[in-house]
Amino acid sequence: MSILPIVTYDDLVLRKEAEEIEENSDELQELIDDMLETMYNADGVGLAAPQIGKSIQLFVMDSDPMVEDDEVKYGPMVVINPIILEKKGDKVPMEEGCLSIPEVNDKVFRPEVIVIEYSDREFNKHRLEAVGWTSRIIQHEYDHLKGVLFLDYLSAFKKRMHKPALKEINSGEKKIKYPVVSKNNN
Ligand SMILES: [Zn+2]
Numbered sequence: 001m002s003i004l005p006i007v008t009y010d011d012l013v014l015r016k017e018a019e020e021i022e023e024n025s026d027e028l029q030e031l032i033d034d035m036l037e038t039m040y041n042a043d044g045v046g047l048a049a050p051q052i053g054k055s056i057q058l059f060v061m062d063s064d065p066m067v068e069d070d071e072v073k074y075g076p077m078v079v080i081n082p083i084i085l086e087k088k089g090d091k092v093p094m095e096e097g098c099l100s101i102p103e104v105n106d107k108v109f110r111p112e113v114i115v116i117e118y119s120d121r122e123f124n125k126h127r128l129e130a131v132g133w134t135s136r137i138i139q140h141e142y143d144h145l146k147g148v149l150f151l152d153y154l155s156a157f158k159k160r161m162h163k164p165a166l167k168e169i170n171s172g173e174k175k176i177k178y179p180v181v182s183k184n185n186n
Contacts, residue, residue, distance in 0.1 A: 004035065007180070016147050018048075018055045031058075032121050042178035046137045050147075051100050059079050062075060081118060088111060089111055089112030096108045110153075
């Protein structure tokens with residue numbers, strides 16, 4: 001297994017719609033293991049394939065560190081070719097961050113409950129109704145497969161507020177605790 005560098009926020013791969021994965025392969029299994037290792041190494045709770053430069057419909061996540069003791073724990077999850085079937089409940093604010101936008105956090109309003117259909121790493125299909133942080137992380141990672149970032153939901157004022165931090169990330173000058181590749185670095 002290896003830790004992969006994470007692309008930062010101005011990389012155009014983060015703005016593309018990711019392609020469906022048609023079949024399983026040794027390469028895919030290796031990529032999944034690497035993505036899980038990369039996510040845990042960065043203390044993240046979710047990582048989508050575009051964030052390591054691959055525009056395919058895959059993300060890994062683990063909401064366990066975020067959920068309360070009395071909530072359902074799912075452990076590490078591998079999500080392939082997801083479809084959000086339903087969004088339910090009120091839009092609630094939760095503080096989000098993103099491994100591609102290190103140390104920038106803000107409140108994002110999203111529906112509380114989602115119903116998702118996806119394949120796991122063995123390509124078995126699942127349907128899951130998720131709430132709380134599990135729902136939140138799924139929605140954030142799902143957005144990555146559509147080319148959407150959490151910043152897109154913020155007001156013009158909030159976006160302007162984060163501008164200096166974004167500039168620092170893009171310049172490649174920001175010290176980040178895990179390996180990244182910014183456009184100006186390569
Ligand atoms: Zn993200």
